[in-house]
Amino acid sequence: MTEFRFESWASDGNARRGRLHTAHGTIETPAFMPVGTAATVKAMRPESVAETGAEILLANTYHLMLRPGPERVERLGGLHKMMNWPKPILTDSGGYQVMSLASLRKLEEEGVTFRSHLDGSEHKLTPERSIGIQHALDSTITMCLDECTPFPATHEAAEISMALSMRWAERCRSAFVKRPGYGLFGIVQGSVYPDLRQTSCEALQKIGFDGYAIGGLAVGEGQQMMFDTLDITVPHLPADRPRYLMGVGKPADLVGGVKRGVDMFDCVLPTRSGRTAQAFTRRGTVNLRNARHQDDPRPLDIDCTCPACRDYSRAYLHHLIRAEEILGLMLLTWHNLHYYQELMAGLRRSIETGTLEQFEQDFARQQSDGDIASLTGAAMAEEETE
Amino acid sequence: MTEFRFESWASDGNARRGRLHTAHGTIETPAFMPVGTAATVKAMRPESVAETGAEILLANTYHLMLRPGPERVERLGGLHKMMNWPKPILTDSGGYQVMSLASLRKLEEEGVTFRSHLDGSEHKLTPERSIGIQHALDSTITMCLDECTPFPATHEAAEISMALSMRWAERCRSAFVKRPGYGLFGIVQGSVYPDLRQTSCEALQKIGFDGYAIGGLAVGEGQQMMFDTLDITVPHLPADRPRYLMGVGKPADLVGGVKRGVDMFDCVLPTRSGRTAQAFTRRGTVNLRNARHQDDPRPLDIDCTCPACRDYSRAYLHHLIRAEEILGLMLLTWHNLHYYQELMAGLRRSIETGTLEQFEQDFARQQSDGDIASLTGAAMAEEETE
Numbered sequence: 001m002t003e004f005r006f007e008s009w010a011s012d013g014n015a016r017r018g019r020l021h022t023a024h025g026t027i028e029t030p031a032f033m034p035v036g037t038a039a040t041v042k043a044m045r046p047e048s049v050a051e052t053g054a055e056i057l058l059a060n061t062y063h064l065m066l067r068p069g070p071e072r073v074e075r076l077g078g079l080h081k082m083m084n085w086p087k088p089i090l091t092d093s094g095g096y097q098v099m100s101l102a103s104l105r106k107l108e109e110e111g112v113t114f115r116s117h118l119d120g121s122e123h124k125l126t127p128e129r130s131i132g133i134q135h136a137l138d139s140t141i142t143m144c145l146d147e148c149t150p151f152p153a154t155h156e157a158a159e160i161s162m163a164l165s166m167r168w169a170e171r172c173r174s175a176f177v178k179r180p181g182y183g184l185f186g187i188v189q190g191s192v193y194p195d196l197r198q199t200s201c202e203a204l205q206k207i208g209f210d211g212y213a214i215g216g217l218a219v220g221e222g223q224q225m226m227f228d229t230l231d232i233t234v235p236h237l238p239a240d241r242p243r244y245l246m247g248v249g250k251p252a253d254l255v256g257g258v259k260r261g262v263d264m265f266d267c268v269l270p271t272r273s274g275r276t277a278q279a280f281t282r283r284g285t286v287n288l289r290n291a292r293h294q295d296d297p298r299p300l301d302i303d304c305t306c307p308a309c310r311d312y313s314r315a316y317l318h319h320l321i322r323a324e325e326i327l328g329l330m331l332l333t334w335h336n337l338h339y340y341q342e343l344m345a346g347l348r349r350s351i352e353t354g355t356l357e358q359f360e361q362d363f364a365r366q367q368s369d370g371d372i373a374s375l376t377g378a379a380m381a382e383e384e385t386e
Numbered sequence: 387m388t389e390f391r392f393e394s395w396a397s398d399g400n401a402r403r404g405r406l407h408t409a410h411g412t413i414e415t416p417a418f419m420p421v422g423t424a425a426t427v428k429a430m431r432p433e434s435v436a437e438t439g440a441e442i443l444l445a446n447t448y449h450l451m452l453r454p455g456p457e458r459v460e461r462l463g464g465l466h467k468m469m470n471w472p473k474p475i476l477t478d479s480g481g482y483q484v485m486s487l488a489s490l491r492k493l494e495e496e497g498v499t500f501r502s503h504l505d506g507s508e509h510k511l512t513p514e515r516s517i518g519i520q521h522a523l524d525s526t527i528t529m530c531l532d533e534c535t536p537f538p539a540t541h542e543a544a545e546i547s548m549a550l551s552m553r554w555a556e557r558c559r560s561a562f563v564k565r566p567g568y569g570l571f572g573i574v575q576g577s578v579y580p581d582l583r584q585t586s587c588e589a590l591q592k593i594g595f596d597g598y599a600i601g602g603l604a605v606g607e608g609q610q611m612m613f614d615t616l617d618i619t620v621p622h623l624p625a626d627r628p629r630y631l632m633g634v635g636k637p638a639d640l641v642g643g644v645k646r647g648v649d650m651f652d653c654v655l656p657t658r659s660g661r662t663a664q665a666f667t668r669r670g671t672v673n674l675r676n677a678r679h680q681d682d683p684r685p686l687d688i689d690c691t692c693p694a695c696r697d698y699s700r701a702y703l704h705h706l707i708r709a710e711e712i713l714g715l716m717l718l719t720w721h722n723l724h725y726y727q728e729l730m731a732g733l734r735r736s737i738e739t740g741t742l743e744q745f746e747q748d749f750a751r752q753q754s755d756g757d758i759a760s761l762t763g764a765a766m767a768e769e770e771t772e
Contacts, residue, residue: 039705043712045693068680068705076683076701084697294454297462307431311470315462319425319454326429326712 001180004210006242006263012356014234014261017348020211020242023181024080024088024140025055029242029263030351032254032344033058033090034337035271038067039083042271043326043333046085052306052334053341056088056140058266061133062097065123066116070136078138090266091139092246093130093172093187096148107147109164127171131184135177143213144172146187151219158191165189165215166203173207183210185244191216192225194232201236211242214262218247223256230260237261251280251343255363258347259356270340274333277321279308281339284367286314288332293318306338307331387566390596392628392649398742400620400647403734406597406628408526409567410466410474411441415628416644416737418730419444419476419652420723424453425469428657429712429719432471438692438720439727442474442526444652447519448483451509452502456522464524476652477525478632479516479558479573482534493533495550513557517570521563529599530558532573537605544577551575551601552589559593569596571630577602578611580618587622597628600648604633609642616646623647637666637729641749644733645742656726660719663707665694667725670753672700674718679704692724693717 001023008018008029018029034041034049037060041049049057059079064070076082079089095112098105102114102123111126130145146165149158169186176184186204190196204212214233217226230245237243244264245257254265270280277289281301286293288300296314304310308317308331320328350359387409394404394415404415420427420435423446427435435443445465450456462468465475481498484491488500488509497512516531532551535544555572562570572590576582590598600619603612616631623629630650631643640651656666663675667687672679674686682700690696694703694717706714736745 038709038711039702040709040711040713043716045713045716063709067709068701072681072701075681076699082699082702295458295461313462313468315454315458316425316468323424323426323449323453325424325426326715327426327431329712330429330431330716 004181004183006211006240008239010352012351012354013259015258015347015351015356016261016263017351018242018263020088020263021181022088022140022183023179024086027055027088027264028348030254030258030344030347031056031264032340033264033266034340035060035266035268036083036085036089037268038063039073039079041333041337043275043329044271044337046083048334049085049337050087052337053345054087054337056090056264057085058090058092059137059139060097061091061094061130061137061143062101062125064091064137065094065125065133066118066121070133074136074138078136080138088140089137090141090185090244090264091134091137091143093143093145094125094133095130095145096247098125099148109167111145127168128175131172131175140182141211142172142176142182142184144169144184144186144209146189146215148219149189149191149216151191151216151221153191155191155193155196158189158193158196162189162191162196162200166200169204169209170207173209185209185211185213185242187213187215187246188233188237189216190233192221192229197229197233198236201233205238209241211244211264212237213244213246215246217245218249218253218267223250223253226253227256227260230257230262234261251340252363252367254340254343255347255360258351259360270336271333274336275329277328277332278336279332279339280336282366288314288317288328289321290318300335301339304335304338304342306335308335390567390569392597392626394625396738398737398740399645401644401733401737401742402647402649403737404628404649406474406649407567408474408569409565410472410526413441413474413650414734415649416640416730416733417442417650418640418726419650420726421446421652421654421657422469422471422475423654424449425459425465427719427723429661429715430657430723432469434720435471435723436473438723439731440473440723442476442650443471444476444478445523445525446483447477447480447516447523447529448487448511450477450523451480451511451519452504452507456519460522460524464522466524474526475523476527476571476630476650477520477523477529479529479531480511480519481516481531482633484511485534495553497531513554514561517558517561526568527597528558528562528568528570530555530570530572530595532575532601534605535575535577535602537577537602537607539577541577541579541582544575544579544582548575548577548582548586552586555590555595556593559595571595571597571599571628573599573601573632574619574623575602576619578607578615583615583619584622587619591624595627597630597650598623599630599632601632603631604635604639604653609636609639612639613642613646616643616648620647637726638750638753640726640729641733641746644737645746656722657719660722661715663714663718664722665718665725666722668752674700674703674714675707676704686721687725690721690724690728692721694721 010017134142186209396403520528572595
């Protein structure tokens, strides 16, 4: 049986090149995880997701506990079998979506009570229940239930919130049934306060986890404050465990996150943008709904080998978008996921060769984050599910 | 250069096994053509359409003339290049959709004037313009502009309508620029009246076409009357040209049509049903929205090798439908197209081995056309585009 294990053999500054071994296969890090909220990466067959280079998906516990239900998924053989994705799957705890999607929430020491956004039915999510659900889903990487501290928060509010998350983390650790090759990650909270982040890192390590996530970011604080918070958090995390920055981000966020020692990311941006005609390319973002593409015979990105760029013109992609054709969503989603995976592959190579600074400079010169800006920040962070 | 040519080397009763040679490849007949209205078979990549066994697509002139426009398609290298489908494409004339989708129609000897259903702009479709558009699209098989006689029609009305279509057919023949491997089909009209159908067949043959379509059916007359009309029409068509029954149909319609000597079919039913959770199987139709599937670990059809049946349970397909996930539409569309192509392959084999009657009996015993009935008939024939 494969043990759940992280190895790292190269670094460049704080960035590190690694590999995560799991029961469902290995993950080259730094890695980006596409989001498959309801046990499907929207508009993609799982074979296609794998073709983009993705080695791990994220699925959302909140959505799956409501529909189709964890017990049903378990009877169907678990998430991997049900959705035909044999590679690793990370599930979140469900807590974030309870706070962003559900109604009539009541947060107590025991857990959080809420009404489903689907049918209004009442549910309770406790640390123990969250871990139990993720076990039923057969999640490769289980996340602790935490409270994602809203931004901004006073020091006092952030401390109270973080302390609750630490008590819940301990209960999650106790509830987690360890199986070979499966892992449990703790989540650092503490808003943007260095002392709270340090306290949180130390509390989690005292409990002991297979990996450490940095939560409470990408919630409207902006890129600079996110980077600053990473700078004061990552040094307090152990070197021999993977670090996961939750819900991030734009391409430039990934570059900055890797540079600061992050190993794993997830975000709805590539998939959601693909469904709203926004494409990421090496030369910045492109809005294919724009009429300037209607007679353009060139591919979206001449250097890209994805099917959208290999087989079609910008004019045809524009036509599909205008005609509201499903193929348009399929192709742009594929392209964006391909772009994100290529970006991560480039970052991994640059760490191996000690050229990350050069990579970052080239990246910054090529990009012009114009079109996409409106999609990011607080508005996009609203739900973080697909 | 390949000549446009039809060969047939086996028959079983009136059914015949054949092959159509075109500039874009050969088509084994009897053949079913998936509908790709706006230069895309909805929710399918063209590679996937080819994987189902389809060798020819139908695209709709009405939609493409309005968006993206024939001149634009021509500048992009034609339909095949634009949509990445190198195999044959048949385009209809646009007339049917003008009458079913456009507004403010005015039918005159010269042609038909209408307003676009997209933006209200005024357009005129004449026999010459329809042929010119299809030329610009680079259609492998061009259809004559005709008036699809509404059902029911009096003998007098049907005769007037058919006579107009015959005069238009002559103008289409004159306007068509013959290129090697490209073909022009005439369309038989005459409602359900034997004398009019015979007159129409003879008029078209006098003009001379590369193939003959049977129009004005699947417009609410019912299966028996459709079969009866085929019985009195097909004998008046030449044996050395392909016969195409337009807009048909349900699986049982295809079996009955092949038996009566039809070589080509097109219909939105497999694709449209795929987007409304209706699946065709060897054992009849299955509505995957139904709650009885929610815990069913079995594949949709255990004998089917399509990705939906090979990789997933009914429970997961049901989950995708309930969650309104795009992957659900993608997989069910793929399955239905696969089923239709398998049905045609079975019909072709049975003609080769002289076992069509046995095939028909086995088919009838296995099928129970329950769920799908409500989708067919006049309601579904309303537009016949995707």
